[in-house]
Amino acid sequence: MTDILKQKMRSLKGGKAVDYYQLLDIPRVANPEDIEYRYHELAKKYHPDRSKSPDAHEKFIKIKEAYETLKNPPKKKVYDACLPPEEKAVEASSEPEDFEGFSSEPEDFEGFSSDSDAPSPDSSISPGPDQPVSGPKGAFKSTGISYVSFKSDRESYPSGPASFSKDTGETGKPERSKYVLSEKSLNRHDRSKEVSYGSGQNGSGQNCSGQNGSGQNSADWSYVKVKYEGIDEDIDDDAGKKSGFSAGFALRKAFRYTVVLICIFLVLTIVSPDLVGAKASGLGAVTETFDKVVLLAKSLV
Amino acid sequence: MAQVRSKVLGIDLGTTNSCTAIIELGEPKVITNSEGKRLIPSVVGFSKKNELLVGDLAKRQIISNPENSVQSIKRYMGKPDYRVPLNKEHYTPHGISAMILQKLKADAEKYLGDAVGKAVITVPAYFNDSQRFATKKAGEMAGLDVLRVINEPTAAALAYGLRDGVEDQKILVYDLGGGTFDVSILKIKHGVFEVLATCGDTELGGDDFDQKIVDYLLSEFKEAEGTDLSENVEALQRIKEAAERCKIDMSSLTTANVDLPYISENKRLDMEISREQFEAMTEDLVNKTISIMEKSLKDAGLSPQDIDEVILVGGSTRIPAVAKRVEDFMGKTPLRNINPDEVVAMGAAVQAGILGNEYLKSSGNQQVDGGNLVLLDVTSLTLGFETVGDTTAFIIPRNTTIPTRNSKVFTTHYDNQEVVRGKILQGEEQEASKNVALGTIILENIPPSLKGVPRIEVTFDIDANGIINATARDLATGNMRSVTIERPAGLND
Ligand SMILES: Nc1ncnc2c1ncn2[C@@H]1O[C@H](COP(=O)(O)OP(=O)(O)OP(=O)(O)O)[C@@H](O)[C@H]1O
Ligand SMILES: [Mg+2]
Numbered sequence: 001m002t003d004i005l006k007q008k009m010r011s012l013k014g015g016k017a018v019d020y021y022q023l024l025d026i027p028r029v030a031n032p033e034d035i036e037y038r039y040h041e042l043a044k045k046y047h048p049d050r051s052k053s054p055d056a057h058e059k060f061i062k063i064k065e066a067y068e069t070l071k072n073p074p075k076k077k078v079y080d081a082c083l084p085p086e087e088k089a090v091e092a093s094s095e096p097e098d099f100e101g102f103s104s105e106p107e108d109f110e111g112f113s114s115d116s117d118a119p120s121p122d123s124s125i126s127p128g129p130d131q132p133v134s135g136p137k138g139a140f141k142s143t144g145i146s147y148v149s150f151k152s153d154r155e156s157y158p159s160g161p162a163s164f165s166k167d168t169g170e171t172g173k174p175e176r177s178k179y180v181l182s183e184k185s186l187n188r189h190d191r192s193k194e195v196s197y198g199s200g201q202n203g204s205g206q207n208c209s210g211q212n213g214s215g216q217n218s219a220d221w222s223y224v225k226v227k228y229e230g231i232d233e234d235i236d237d238d239a240g241k242k243s244g245f246s247a248g249f250a251l252r253k254a255f256r257y258t259v260v261l262i263c264i265f266l267v268l269t270i271v272s273p274d275l276v277g278a279k280a281s282g283l284g285a286v287t288e289t290f291d292k293v294v295l296l297a298k299s300l301v
Numbered sequence: 302m303a304q305v306r307s308k309v310l311g312i313d314l315g316t317t318n319s320c321t322a323i324i325e326l327g328e329p330k331v332i333t334n335s336e337g338k339r340l341i342p343s344v345v346g347f348s349k350k351n352e353l354l355v356g357d358l359a360k361r362q363i364i365s366n367p368e369n370s371v372q373s374i375k376r377y378m379g380k381p382d383y384r385v386p387l388n389k390e391h392y393t394p395h396g397i398s399a400m401i402l403q404k405l406k407a408d409a410e411k412y413l414g415d416a417v418g419k420a421v422i423t424v425p426a427y428f429n430d431s432q433r434f435a436t437k438k439a440g441e442m443a444g445l446d447v448l449r450v451i452n453e454p455t456a457a458a459l460a461y462g463l464r465d466g467v468e469d470q471k472i473l474v475y476d477l478g479g480g481t482f483d484v485s486i487l488k489i490k491h492g493v494f495e496v497l498a499t500c501g502d503t504e505l506g507g508d509d510f511d512q513k514i515v516d517y518l519l520s521e522f523k524e525a526e527g528t529d530l531s532e533n534v535e536a537l538q539r540i541k542e543a544a545e546r547c548k549i550d551m552s553s554l555t556t557a558n559v560d561l562p563y564i565s566e567n568k569r570l571d572m573e574i575s576r577e578q579f580e581a582m583t584e585d586l587v588n589k590t591i592s593i594m595e596k597s598l599k600d601a602g603l604s605p606q607d608i609d610e611v612i613l614v615g616g617s618t619r620i621p622a623v624a625k626r627v628e629d630f631m632g633k634t635p636l637r638n639i640n641p642d643e644v645v646a647m648g649a650a651v652q653a654g655i656l657g658n659e660y661l662k663s664s665g666n667q668q669v670d671g672g673n674l675v676l677l678d679v680t681s682l683t684l685g686f687e688t689v690g691d692t693t694a695f696i697i698p699r700n701t702t703i704p705t706r707n708s709k710v711f712t713t714h715y716d717n718q719e720v721v722r723g724k725i726l727q728g729e730e731q732e733a734s735k736n737v738a739l740g741t742i743i744l745e746n747i748p749p750s751l752k753g754v755p756r757i758e759v760t761f762d763i764d765a766n767g768i769i770n771a772t773a774r775d776l777a778t779g780n781m782r783s784v785t786i787e788r789p790a791g792l793n794d
Contacts, residue, residue: 040491044675048765057704057764
């Protein structure tokens with residue numbers, strides 16, 4: 001169920017719902033046979049094995065997402081309930097974010113900028129040419145409700161040039177700046193300096209040994225390619241960041257999250273709770289889901 | 302009109318045997334090698350004169366020269382630190398596999414009278430990311446541009462699906478080879494081959510059946526003669542070979558004999574095994590395959606009655622007890638008219654045809670171009686992300702159609718945490734350290750705030766080639782890190 005929640009929240013937050021029916025070019029009353037037939041036709045056209053177009057990957061993912069929702073009766077029910085009335089959807093479809101046009105839309109990536117604008121976390125990471133992440137901006141707006149803490153520590157992030165080296169093998173490709181982070185030196189770093197912190201959720205503090213164990217495990221993986229990218233919107237100046245949280249902005253956000261919350265309640269009333277519980281991976285129970293959603297909404301409003 | 306012949310090989314790189322096919326006049330044709338055979342043993346060795354031997358020649362000298370022969374190398378693919386001592390050198394598993402592929406390539410070129418540089422190679426559906434990578438690497442080392450690595454049971458389904466009258470069917474492929482076991486369930490409709498579920502065990506195959514017989518012979522011999530042969534390399538090799546022959550004999554006979562004179566000094570190993578004994582010894586292995594089959598049906602949300610055809614692939618499905626158990630469980634006689642040794646290579650050739658948009662003959666005998674077919678395969682292993690307390694947050698569940706993408710939002714677990722890091726994991730285990738780590742994502746420069754406040758979105762993206770791309774993004778600042786899976790150094794040798 002998290003999938004559909006995510007989709008819903010994504011589309012609602014973006015202020016524009018993706019009309020899966022429009023995407024598959026089928027009427028809303030289409031029966032399962034028609035939906036499947038259409039999916040098969042589009043898959044033969046847009047699957048990257050069939051289409052040499054560079055955005056075939058994105059197109060296929062969209063089509064698949066639509067099909068996976070519409071072929072599954074409970075998901076479809078939820079989706080249909082959250083879908084705006086038909087005339088509004090028609091309006092939305094005239095927007096360029098419809099899948100036929102999204103991938104080449106430059107505004108999809110408007111939030112991103114070369115990482116030279118971003119504060120470099122370490123002087124040894126030199127900025128390189130930026131490459132926008134493939135895919136529509138919308139794809140990165142998805143907000144799952146599973147809310148799990150990272151395993152992390154303050155010390156383990158390596159500083160000093162020794163940990164980084166340029167991946168000469170890859171730098172020939174100008175469109176993508178990649179730096180190789182030596183995982184081996186990172187692990188050494190881990191073992192000597194790693195401090196462990198107890199997690200609120202998991203009760204007792206876990207100790208270094210567990211992390212060391214897994215560190216050893218990953219010692220085989222000598223190289224990890226890391227691409228650093230920044231975004232200008234909120235980072236390039238602090239003033240911008242503050243102005244971002246102006247009253248109007250906060251109000252709008254509050255409104256969005258109210259909508260999100262309403263949608264979730266809707267979902268939970270339509271779909272049986274055990275289905276929600278079963279699918280909400282990473283979370284134990286429905287109540288926990290609620291907690292997290294409320295927390296999430298609170299933290300933003 | 303169609304090209305008469307494709308330029309891309311379909312290769313089944315098996316644990317025991319390998320096979321090559323190519324599309325000719327719209328149909329997959331198995332290539333006959335220089336020894337006049339359609340299969341070659343996946344064995345590599347060096348002769349006493351230091352010549353490289355691959356296939357039948359290598360297999361023939363295993364007993365006389367066991368130290369300089371390797372078989373079943375596929376079981377070690379993707380293990381970064383595994384090396385094979387051979388001819389005073391140490392080879393990687395993919396290095397050995399490359400020698401097999403080189404031989405297949407050379408044989409194909411001889412047969413076709415033309416150079417070939419491209420291939421689609423098959424792997425067990427349950428191979429993980431590094432095993433797939435190693436296979437691709439082996440192809441490259443053999444001078445082949447590997448257009449795609451595809452799953453063996455899926456390949457079998459492709460070859461089957463081109464037959465007359467196959468439309469709107471759900472099929473189950475049960476593939477028990479020499480070293481691996483896979484089950485895949487597919488729906489074939491409108492020229493779309495959609496994998497519904499796949500499951501398997503990369504360490505379950507005919508070799509394990511042989512081993513049961515070997516263990517039995519060793520213990521019987523020890524009891525009768527008081528000699529332990531398990532440390533005697535040459536004797537063990539002879540016993541292994543005899544055990545396999547005995548197993549194969551029992552597929553047509555009810556008792557089989559193992560007779561090995563002078564196995565140790567002047568002693569003779571002479572024993573008879575009945576099919577009943579063999580079936581009792583190997584019952585647990587067969588049970589394991591049945592429960593994996595059950596699991597895949599469950600994953601697909603289907604019951605045995607929903608399956609229209611059951612296809613048996615792999616030499617080990619010739620074991621009568623195996624075929625019988627599958628038939629009993631599925632309530633259906635498996636298809637008999639499919640060559641279980643060749644169908645995988647043929648399917649790989651079909652996928653090569655689809656990728657190259659070549660003409661393929663499909664049901665009704667009409668010529669269709671590859672554009673009327675597409676294979677929608679799945680990720681066979683769940684992709685997850687490591688979180689606090691050695692737990693895995695599952696992000697892309699197994700059996701998701703690829704290409705695909707999914708995200709989850711994570712947060713910090715103490716106040717003012719600046720750096721978050723976690724491993725990208727492949728596997729079904731809740732405990733993170735029990736899964737295979739593919740790499741690590743580190744995101745730094747998180748603005749100071751209370752724990753649980755930052756929202757870090759982790760996105761995994763898998764493309765049609767199965768290549769994984771992972772991204773972590775701080776939703777507040779937009780800071781982002783993207784990680785392309787890099788392989789352990791040991792796989793790059
Ligand atoms: N008639 C038979 N009866 C029993 N077992 C057989 C028979 N013929 C072949 N086998 C076994 O089948 C196995 C080889 O099967 P196959 O060639 O399909 O495997 P493979 O494709 O090389 O392996 P994998 O698919 O696991 O990588 C061997 O273990 C062999 O002993
Ligand atoms: Mg096989």
